[in-house]
Amino acid sequence: MPPIVEIKNVNIYQSGNLILSDVNLTVNQGEFVYLVGKTGTGKSSLLKTLYGELALTEGDATVAGFNLREMDWKKVPFLRRSLGVVFQDFQLLTDRNVHENLKFVLKATGWKDENLMEEKINDVLDKVGLKSKGFKMTFEMSGGEQQRVDIARALLNSPKLILADEPTGNLDPETSDEIMNLLIQVAKDYNTTVIMATHDFMVIKKFPARMVKTEAGKVWDNATVEHA
Numbered sequence: 678m679p680p681i682v683e684i685k686n687v688n689i690y691q692s693g694n695l696i697l698s699d700v701n702l703t704v705n706q707g708e709f710v711y712l713v714g715k716t717g718t719g720k721s722s723l724l725k726t727l728y729g730e731l732a733l734t735e736g737d738a739t740v741a742g743f744n745l746r747e748m749d750w751k752k753v754p755f756l757r758r759s760l761g762v763v764f765q766d767f768q769l770l771t772d773r774n775v776h777e778n779l780k781f782v783l784k785a786t787g788w789k790d791e792n793l794m795e796e797k798i799n800d801v802l803d804k805v806g807l808k809s810k811g812f813k814m815t816f817e818m819s820g821g822e823q824q825r826v827d828i829a830r831a832l833l834n835s836p837k838l839i840l841a842d843e844p845t846g847n848l849d850p851e852t853s854d855e856i857m858n859l860l861i862q863v864a865k866d867y868n869t870t871v872i873m874a875t876h877d878f879m880v881i882k883k884f885p886a887r888m889v890k891t892e893a894g895k896v897w898d899n900a901t902v903e904h905a
């Protein structure tokens with residue numbers, strides 16, 4: 678199986694400033710990878726490049742079978758559909774309940790059959806342990822529950838790759854552990870790759886995995902906990 682992410686000699690810019698240079702990174706299907714590094718060193722910029730929010734102008738990268746360099750801009754929605762993206766601040770729609778949040782995404786990504794949509798929503802809610810909470814408004818939920826909804830949403834289109842930007846950033850340690858267990862379980866059950874940016878060294882120590890670090894304008898592979 679080809680790597681799910683292959684980045685070669687990539688330079689990443691924000692507003693014309695070079696943030697990361699000569700990035701090389703290969704991630705295989707099913708791997709769990711932490712992206713660590715001090716604030717402002719480019720973790721989010723790297724993730725944004727992977728999900729097509731920052732255009733790739735120098736170097737080559739393939740993500741979930743999409744060639745980012747040659748990709749027509751119009752194809753970005755298709756790239757996004759084959760990824761699951763999880764954020765620190767959830768980005769859920771606050772005027773809708775959980776079920777409606779999930780249905781909104783399904784409809785926006787081309788689902789039409791009502792029965793299949795119901796089946797899928799039940800399936801992902803069950804997966805994240807929220808089967809009985811579909812009727813809840815998202816603002817009525819705890820941070821941990823909202824993060825579970827966010828993960829459920831990321832799972833809707835059965836992604837081969839989940840990109841998570843500080844998914845435990847707003848959670849207490851116990852809830853962080855629950856979310857980590859969930860992400861790891863999901864990755865295992867679906868053979869999904871997870872690339873997760875984090876500052877949370879308690880989490881990394883407790884759930885060790887490969888580490889990639891942003892520092893001094895470069896991406897360093899296999900950084901150790903001590904150096905991070």
Ligand SMILES: Nc1ncnc2c1ncn2[C@@H]1O[C@H](COP(=O)(O)OP(=O)(O)OP(=O)(O)O)[C@@H](O)[C@H]1O
Nearest residue numbers: 691692696714715716717718719720721722723891
């Ligand atoms: N939209 C933007 N326009 C201009 N510069 C930006 C933009 N977004 C980020 N930057 C700059 O790019 C650099 C890298 O930011 P980035 O958010 O990728 O870092 P990070 O490692 O994810 O930080 P954090 O851990 O705080 O989220 C920073 O110097 C930041 O100021």
